[in-house]
Amino acid sequence: MDELQKALDQLDQAGAAVRLAVQDLANAPGGAADAAGAAAHTLSGGAIDPFVFRFAIFVLAIFVGYYVVWSVTPALHTPLMAVTNAISSVIVVGALLAVGASAAGAATGFGFVALCLVSVNIFGGFLVTQRMLAMYKKKEK
Amino acid sequence: MDELQKALDQLDQAGAAVRLAVQDLANAPGGAADAAGAAAHTLSGGAIDPFVFRFAIFVLAIFVGYYVVWSVTPALHTPLMAVTNAISSVIVVGALLAVGASAAGAATGFGFVALCLVSVNIFGGFLVTQRMLAMYKKKEK
Amino acid sequence: MNVNLASFLYLVSGILFILALRGLSHPTTSRQGNLYGMIGMAIAILTTLALALPSAGGFGLIVLGLAIGGGVGAFIARRIAMTAMPQLIAAFHSLVGLAAVMVAAGAIYAPESFGIGEAGAIHAQALVEMSLGVAIGAITFTGSVIAFLKLDGRMSGKPIMLPARHLINLALGAALVVLIVLLVGTESKFIFWLIVAASLVLGVLLIVPIGGADMPVVISMLNSYSGWAAAALGFTLGNLALIITGALVGSSGAILSYIMCKGMNRSFISVILGGFGGETASAGADDGIERTVKQGSADDAAYLMMNAQKVIIVPGYGMAVAQAQHALREMADKLKANGVEVKYAIHPVAGRMPGHMNVLLAEANVPYDEVFELEDINSEFAQADVAYVIGANDVTNPSARDDKSSPIYGMPILEVDKARTCLFVKRSLGSGYAGIDNTLFYKDGTMMLLGDAKKMTEEIVKAMDH
Amino acid sequence: MNVNLASFLYLVSGILFILALRGLSHPTTSRQGNLYGMIGMAIAILTTLALALPSAGGFGLIVLGLAIGGGVGAFIARRIAMTAMPQLIAAFHSLVGLAAVMVAAGAIYAPESFGIGEAGAIHAQALVEMSLGVAIGAITFTGSVIAFLKLDGRMSGKPIMLPARHLINLALGAALVVLIVLLVGTESKFIFWLIVAASLVLGVLLIVPIGGADMPVVISMLNSYSGWAAAALGFTLGNLALIITGALVGSSGAILSYIMCKGMNRSFISVILGGFGGETASAGADDGIERTVKQGSADDAAYLMMNAQKVIIVPGYGMAVAQAQHALREMADKLKANGVEVKYAIHPVAGRMPGHMNVLLAEANVPYDEVFELEDINSEFAQADVAYVIGANDVTNPSARDDKSSPIYGMPILEVDKARTCLFVKRSLGSGYAGIDNTLFYKDGTMMLLGDAKKMTEEIVKAMDH
Numbered sequence A, B: 001m002d003e004l005q006k007a008l009d010q011l012d013q014a015g016a017a018v019r020l021a022v023q024d025l026a027n028a029p030g031g032a033a034d035a036a037g038a039a040a041h042t043l044s045g046g047a048i049d050p051f052v053f054r055f056a057i058f059v060l061a062i063f064v065g066y067y068v069v070w071s072v073t074p075a076l077h078t079p080l081m082a083v084t085n086a087i088s089s090v091i092v093v094g095a096l097l098a099v100g101a102s103a104a105g106a107a108t109g110f111g112f113v114a115l116c117l118v119s120v121n122i123f124g125g126f127l128v129t130q131r132m133l134a135m136y137k138k139k140e141k
Numbered sequence C, D: 001m002n003v004n005l006a007s008f009l010y011l012v013s014g015i016l017f018i019l020a021l022r023g024l025s026h027p028t029t030s031r032q033g034n035l036y037g038m039i040g041m042a043i044a045i046l047t048t049l050a051l052a053l054p055s056a057g058g059f060g061l062i063v064l065g066l067a068i069g070g071g072v073g074a075f076i077a078r079r080i081a082m083t084a085m086p087q088l089i090a091a092f093h094s095l096v097g098l099a100a101v102m103v104a105a106g107a108i109y110a111p112e113s114f115g116i117g118e119a120g121a122i123h124a125q126a127l128v129e130m131s132l133g134v135a136i137g138a139i140t141f142t143g144s145v146i147a148f149l150k151l152d153g154r155m156s157g158k159p160i161m162l163p164a165r166h167l168i169n170l171a172l173g174a175a176l177v178v179l180i181v182l183l184v185g186t187e188s189k190f191i192f193w194l195i196v197a198a199s200l201v202l203g204v205l206l207i208v209p210i211g212g213a214d215m216p217v218v219i220s221m222l223n224s225y226s227g228w229a230a231a232a233l234g235f236t237l238g239n240l241a242l243i244i245t246g247a248l249v250g251s252s253g254a255i256l257s258y259i260m261c262k263g264m265n266r267s268f269i270s271v272i273l274g275g276f277g278g279e280t281a282s283a284g285a286d287d288g289i290e291r292t293v294k295q296g297s298a299d300d301a302a303y304l305m306m307n308a309q310k311v312i313i314v315p316g317y318g319m320a321v322a323q324a325q326h327a328l329r330e331m332a333d334k335l336k337a338n339g340v341e342v343k344y345a346i347h348p349v350a351g352r353m354p355g356h357m358n359v360l361l362a363e364a365n366v367p368y369d370e371v372f373e374l375e376d377i378n379s380e381f382a383q384a385d386v387a388y389v390i391g392a393n394d395v396t397n398p399s400a401r402d403d404k405s406s407p408i409y410g411m412p413i414l415e416v417d418k419a420r421t422c423l424f425v426k427r428s429l430g431s432g433y434a435g436i437d438n439t440l441f442y443k444d445g446t447m448m449l450l451g452d453a454k455k456m457t458e459e460i461v462k463a464m465d466h
């Protein structure tokens, strides 16, 4: 009887764990609730691999990039190079993850170096662009 | 003892059901595997609500729409109206779901009406655009 | 079919629609663009069929629906006269609007097939998105029907001004909001149909006070609406093709409305509030100055143009009404054969829809590289011997440039008054859509050729043969 | 922070970057655009910090890193001479490339912090995306360093042609592919560093054979690469800001390369294969025709221009070398004070990077509405009395227009030969970057003002005071 009780307790615990896991899934991402429903009738979007969405975003961003860059006036092509350089240092996001979130060690070191490098770029890039753009003036009349 | 056995059986079944549900979640969508992992360390993108992605796609598509429509030559503004009309009948997707997938009944009826209407638009829209565009000719030299 | 593959294919079809619009940046690429659009639509349809395999019966219904609708659509597309384009587009819009309502109804009646929950337990987010879609769809439907009737002349273009209409509209709008909240709470089908009914009425009320000639702006606006409705349904269905297309169509309609309003130098709000245009009595010139008009005959016009070096043709709404484009082309051919340089000048809001004149000229085989936009040709009028203004009026009115008190002051105009002689073909000295007297009629260099645009042009062609 | 909120904020920062580039469509909106860019970057940084709250020590390190890097960056940005822009941009690129390598290394050493799996069990997809990112980053790094050295004159601009270099590059590329496959299989850190090393070498080998003057194309190409590297890392990290930014930067670099190649009428492939430009001996004219050159003095030039009605100034690379922009502006002021109409004409590839001349003129306070693009001003040379060509050469060479056998045939040129008189300021009769003799030097209407651009212009200014 004792063993049975033990077995029952374990089952209970296991059940609770599973329930928790499912709840986790259902709560953390707002979409997971949909996902559960979706598995049944393949139509809802909840169950789609995020890679597809990212890819869609990537492709549309290329279109936007294409149009937005062609609309830049040739007189500002040098600032354009400077500013694209500055914004490409948004990989600082990766550097911050490596420095801040990981236990001290090699990764922190790499992250720190990356952070220093892109910081040069962030500050240098935007400031030099600003300096250039400040020089473009209209004719005073 | 019998009742206990019954209770145990039920628990077993319940456990199996939960396990199946979780497996469903993990298998069906390629990303759900990530999702499970992601709940742990908030960083991976797997756990993001698809609504965010859809919204990103929507916003970027508005940018693309803005640029692509401004790049249309004014001489083709009438065909532009015709063709946007034609492509907006992509809601045929919803009509097809209603007709095809649902049990016969009101939904099928609505779907059928919708399907007829947008079909007029699909065929009419693209064909009339084609007819118009075929008329734009260059000077023969 | 795997959902990931399906999503990817929907993305492809969205991209193809982008390429379809992109093709319209030039006539030579436009035909290919249209083809992309068709392929995109085919992909969207096939993907949906593969994703939710219909039963045999369902499949039969689908083929039937496509055949009926497709047949009607193809028939209309073949037969419609180019001059009836504005009406046709309004009519097509109304179909999209009604279809959006029907799709939403289908989703309410069979939520499982749409993956938005079970009957009685539809996701709240889906209900909100859907009711937005259905309301916009219904407004688009009745609004487009009214626009169609006005454009087709089956209903007077005169603005119909209900008393307290703003109040009624506001009340209806508020009622809609309340109904949507109730729908999310109760999921009642009755409330769903109430939303539909209220939106249908709102669509009528919003559009009747707008004058017939403002209908192009209205159509574009409704086009934009239908795009946002499609995008809302796209969110509900989690469908990338719908979301992308909705955004494209939404921006396209908004931009075209903007272009038209700028071309007329009016604010979008003033158009939407209505009351403008229609059969406003032509004001006449009551400033006490005696005005004389020089009237000419077809023979005079033929003589003048045959002896010119450069003629610029300015078509307007009257050319569309009279269907004079073919006669015009014949006249231009005669002139060119005689060594005269001929160009066409198109104002951005000439006619009754954007690009209206361009389509008609293209129909009459005028090569598009002889047709110029306002900015590109306006400086050339000063070197032209004759400006042949056929059925255009407002777009040439110099008071838009010179008279600060004119209601159209600030609207860009084609400067036909800079040409040595200005020939004006119209039926009377009446005003155009804006209802404003055109001072150009009384100018020295102007010769009026009163009569129907087509008949007059044909007579001129005949006179040229003498 | 909630992941959904974070994703939304990353989207916002991506949109702000789009608006930053959009602002550059006009000088007046450009400053606001740059501000949007800064805000976008701040949002991306703060979001990341809030999402993965660092420990106190980590936070200290982050502040330290930002301070060090930011200080150096701000210092450089303040001090750098405008003429050194090409080098600066190359140097900045190299930093982004190296940082991408370091971030990828961080991800390999601490995959948990990046949410891409556990050490020893990193997702295969992430490994592939990461190794692409790291390879492109490493190539960008060494490639940009070489470009920097060549542009800064610390390394000869002469193309260095290794024997069998195409074979070596192909072998290295193949080795990279094999290494990436091995990395995905083994997740070995040693192989990771082998990939880095191979890519670093490849970066050097790819760029050394390209002549110094082709470096602008190379920089743009590397810019584009760094964008794609960022996008690849963005896929790994599931970060919308990185994906959007990567796509923007990638397209921008590609389009600028395309514009430059078109401006030079060369194919992108021929640039990348290298061997062009550098110190090619100036060919000289060996066609046996005797050529005479009319040489003038500063006084002659001053006299000619003061008595002109319209002067068009054509700056080129020599103006940047001599830093003559301020003297030039002074000269233009004198002319304007004397009632002469002065305009500037900029060729799309004048100087050594796109928009190079525009920045320098802006630095010297030349208002941007006096500065015109090739298409807008080329027709005006025929009405100009003087074309003042300062340090430009290839972009005026009429053989690009007239001589089908010329290597630059088909490249659009500024038609300075249409002006009544053409003043050429340069130090010798040597050729420009393309190494082609300029037949304009020997034309009747041309007067050579041999000397340093700055000195000569200053002398002319002095002569104008007499």
Ligand SMILES: NC(=O)c1ccc[n+]([C@@H]2O[C@H](COP(=O)([O-])OP(=O)(O)OC[C@H]3O[C@@H](n4cnc5c(N)ncnc54)[C@H](OP(=O)(O)O)[C@@H]3O)[C@@H](O)[C@H]2O)c1
Binding pocket: C213, C214, C215, C216, C217, C260, C263, C264, C315, C316, C317, C318, C319, C321, C322, C348, C349, C350, C351, C352, C353, C354, C355, C356, C390, C391, C392, C393, C394, C395, C396, C425, C426, C427, C428, C429, C430, C431, C432, C433, C434, C451, C452, C453, C454
């Ligand atoms: N295109 C658009 O997208 C758009 C959108 C909204 C509003 N609008 C407005 O529409 C107007 C367009 O200007 P518009 O110059 O093209 O046209 P308009 O100013 O409306 O003038 C058209 C003229 O054509 C004449 N006409 C009518 N039927 C004719 C016939 N059978 N034969 C000869 N003449 C005939 C009329 O004069 P008679 O009665 O004397 O013959 C009338 O004055 C503008 O005011 C614009 O703001 C255009």
Ligand SMILES: NC(=O)c1ccc[n+]([C@@H]2O[C@H](COP(=O)([O-])OP(=O)(O)OC[C@H]3O[C@@H](n4cnc5c(N)ncnc54)[C@H](OP(=O)(O)O)[C@@H]3O)[C@@H](O)[C@H]2O)c1
Binding pocket: D213, D214, D215, D216, D217, D260, D263, D264, D315, D316, D317, D318, D319, D321, D322, D348, D349, D350, D351, D352, D353, D354, D355, D356, D390, D391, D392, D393, D394, D395, D396, D425, D426, D427, D428, D429, D430, D431, D432, D433, D434, D451, D452, D453, D454
């Ligand atoms: N802008 C870009 O993005 C870009 C990109 C790639 C390639 N390029 C190439 O770069 C070239 C640009 O044409 P460009 O006309 O601007 O320049 P260029 O043809 O290279 O000629 C510059 C001239 O300036 C003279 N010069 C140099 N230093 C001088 C000084 N201190 N004072 C006076 N003159 C001086 C040189 O002649 P002396 O030695 O006789 O003084 C030289 O002939 C084109 O061939 C283009 O294809 C440009």
